[in-house]
Amino acid sequence: MHQFLSDNTNERTDRYGGSLDNRVRFAVEVAAAVSDEIGADRTGLRISPGNPYNDIAESDTAQLYPALLRALSPLGLAYLHVLHAGDDALLGTLRTLWPTTLILNRAGTDLPTRAKDIDHGTADLVSVGALALANPDLVERLRSDAPLNTPDPATFYGGGVAGYTDYPTYTV
Numbered sequence: 326m327h328q329f330l331s332d333n334t335n336e337r338t339d340r341y342g343g344s345l346d347n348r349v350r351f352a353v354e355v356a357a358a359v360s361d362e363i364g365a366d367r368t369g370l371r372i373s374p375g376n377p378y379n380d381i382a383e384s385d386t387a388q389l390y391p392a393l394l395r396a397l398s399p400l401g402l403a404y405l406h407v408l409h410a411g412d413d414a415l416l417g418t419l420r421t422l423w424p425t426t427l428i429l430n431r432a433g434t435d436l437p438t439r440a441k442d443i444d445h446g447t448a449d450l451v452s453v454g455a456l457a458l459a460n461p462d463l464v465e466r467l468r469s470d471a472p473l474n475t476p477d478p479a480t481f482y483g484g485g486v487a488g489y490t491d492y493p494t495y496t497v
């Protein structure tokens with residue numbers, strides 16, 4: 326979906342390429358189709374505005390993502406999940422535009438920093454990626470204030486079990 330959204334990857338000349346309305350169309354149609362199948366209350370969308378991963382380079386995030394959210398809003402999805410790459414002004418706009426639950430992934434920050442987003446009302450929920458991967462018992466560890474395993478970036482995108490299913494659970 327991100328390849329449809331981004332103007333440096335979307336080279337289409339049909340109704341899925343070119344204008345903002347056209348570039349958001351695929352994501353909105355997918356969300357609507359999934360929602361029709363399983364219910365809007367069980368459907369969410371993850372977006373990553375400004376994330377340059379895999380050579381994505383958006384020139385118009387300030388227009389693109391508001392256009393996407395305006396088109397998605399009538400669907401009444403359960404949540405929007407935002408990977409926050411650092412554009413606070415855009416995040417504020419998205420928060421204002423999104424009518425239901427907003428989950429924020431403030432990438433690479435520590436947990437107290439993430440918690441502030443709930444305290445400040447920037448998000449309804451916050452998410453963690455790498456820490457959840459590295460700690461199969463993350464919830465129990467957080468509840469009991471146990472130490473956390475450190476994620477190993479060297480095994481993040483490997484093809485085997487290393488770094489996926491072999492992080493230890495906490496033992497006293």
Ligand SMILES: Cc1cc2nc3c(=O)[nH]c(=O)nc-3n(C[C@H](O)[C@H](O)[C@H](O)COP(=O)(O)O)c2cc1C
Nearest residue numbers: 371408430431432433434452453454455456481482
């Ligand atoms: C092994 C691994 C796989 C990931 N796969 C995806 C993915 O498929 N789609 C996505 O949007 N983000 C993916 N991410 C990014 C995470 O969702 C998250 O945004 C990123 O790890 C930064 O947040 P964190 O500091 O909470 O980990 C992945 C991250 C890791 C470490």
